[in-house]
Amino acid sequence: MNRFAIADCTSVDAALSQLKDGAVVKAGGVDLLDRMKDGIEQPEKLVNIRNISGLRGIHETDQGLTIGPLTTLAEISDHPLIRSHYQILSDACGHAATPHIRNMATVGGNLLQRVQCWYYRSSDFQCIRKGKDLCFAFEGLNQYHAIMEYATCPSVAPSSAAVALLGLNASVELSAAKRGKRTVGIRELYVVPDANPTKFTVIEPDDLLTAIVIPKPAAGTRSAYQKYGEKESFDWAIADAGVVLEMDGGICRRAVITMGAASPVVRRATQAEAALAGKPITEETARAAGQVAVQGAQPLSMNSYKLDLFPVAVYRTILYAAGQRDRDPGAAG
Ligand SMILES: Cc1cc2nc3c(=O)[nH]c(=O)nc-3n(C[C@H](O)[C@H](O)[C@H](O)COP(=O)(O)OP(=O)(O)OC[C@H]3O[C@@H](n4cnc5c(N)ncnc54)[C@H](O)[C@@H]3O)c2cc1C
Known part of the structure; x- marks a missing residue:
């Protein structure tokens, strides 16, 4: 060092x-x-x-919630208002990493953490994300890598909080001495490697992430997040799913379904969302939505198991969000 x-x-x-x-x-x-x-x-x-104490804390506003970027994952997952009205975020922050790390890790840092691809994380490999022209994962060990939207680099989105915050249509406030403040949506925060492999987010070197803003959920909203891993704890997801359901009685008026470890940046599974809109949430509709969530996926040589895992993650998280199932005992974290 x-x-x-x-x-x-x-x-x-x-x-x-x-x-x-x-x-x-x-x-x-x-x-x-x-x-x-x-x-x-x-x-x-x-x-x-x-x-910086002003960058910490969870504040309810008329429009929803403002969270300081230094708020820890543990503080978010334990907060009564988040547990009752933003369960997807409580689930995501409460099942990331380990209890020790959740007490130290901030939500801003969680959103801005770099990918966990072992080639990127090793100083022995000079890959495309470090400004060279080669990706070692395409021909190498790629069992934890992407199954969708990865032409240049198949590393996967690591942040559990991002999966939840995309589902909640959140945005971040960025501040810079010269440019002042600007607001960026969670999806727009991330730069896809196909556009620029060495730039992970739109954050400039002189930017500070100063707030996370979450709009108030519509009446009848229920939500959940689940993470699946190789082991119970101490690891990132190999598949994770966030589900936000706007319910009109027994009918799903609108669904937002998000996936983390499927692609280089967090994504919405819009075909799965469409499969639920206007329908009741049942075993059958949840399973169908899970299946279409991986439509168009192209696994690498070692990760076709994700074609089975993601549909299950999405299906079980839909039923959990709808209150028809408890949290999956097979989920990690
Ligand atoms: C064993 C293990 C398992 C893990 N499992 C998971 C998991 O399951 N899910 C998950 O989501 N994460 C997981 N993590 C990752 C962990 O949650 C993140 O590393 C942590 O949240 C980062 O937060 P931090 O405050 O320590 O960020 P830092 O390390 O301080 O910062 C991270 C990055 O963000 C930048 N940054 C931080 N705050 C700001 C800001 N306000 N403005 C501008 N730039 C900023 C820093 O410059 C840096 O580049 C795991 C980590 C470990 C070690």
């Missing part, structure tokens, strides 16, 4: 003024310090934002 300077900031303005000359934001440090310890990044200066 390289030597680095650290600027401890207690206000947003102080942090913004430090974000220049290659300085990098550190929140909980879980992902950033891993990248540094693994030798894939050597920033000369970190801007520690962890002590």
Whole structure:
């Protein structure tokens, strides 16, 4: 790990003024310090934002919720209002990583963590996401990689919180000393590798993510998230699904279905959403929606098991969101 300077900031303005000359934001440090310890990044200066109290907390507004980016995954998953009205987010933050990590990891850092592809994460491999012209996963070990939307790089979206926040139609507020504030939707936050393999998000080096804004759910909304992994805990998803159902009595007026570990950036399964709209939620409609969620998927040499896993994840999460099933005991986290 390289030597680095650290600027401890207690206000947003102080942090913004430090974000220049290659300085990098550190929140909980879980992902950033891993990248540094693994030798894939050597920033000369970190801007520690962890002590900016104004960037922490969950606030209810007339429009919905505003969450400070330094709020930890544990604080979000345990919050009574989130548990009662935004279950998808409570599920996602409460089943990411491990209890220790959830106490340290911030939701802003969770959204901005880099992909877990082992070729990207190893300093021995200079891949397309590090500015070279080769992806090792296409010919190499690709069992955890993408099955959809991956022409350039099949690494998968790692953030559980993003799967939930896309389902909730959330956006983030970005602040920069020179440009002021701007708002970006969760899907638009991420840059697909086909467009630019070395740029993971639209965040510029001098930007700070300063808020997450979630609109108030429509009346009759129910939601859930489930993550499936190789083991119970201490790992990222190999398949995860978020489901938001706007119900009119027994009929689903509108569904939003999101998938994490299927593609390089978090995606909506719009065909699965259409399969539920205007229908009652039953075993049959949930299974049909799960099946179409992987329509068009093209697995790599080692991950065709995801063609079976994602339909099950989506189907079981729909029934869980609808209150027709408990959380799947086979789900991870
Ligand atoms: C064993 C293990 C299992 C895990 N399992 C899961 C899982 O199942 N699901 C899941 O979602 N995650 C999982 N994680 C990832 C973990 O949740 C993230 O690493 C963590 O949330 C990152 O948050 P942080 O506050 O530590 O971010 P940091 O490491 O501090 O920052 C991460 C990145 O975001 C940038 N950044 C952070 N905050 C801001 C901000 N406000 N403005 C601008 N840039 C910012 C940093 O510069 C850095 O590039 C796992 C991690 C481990 C080690």
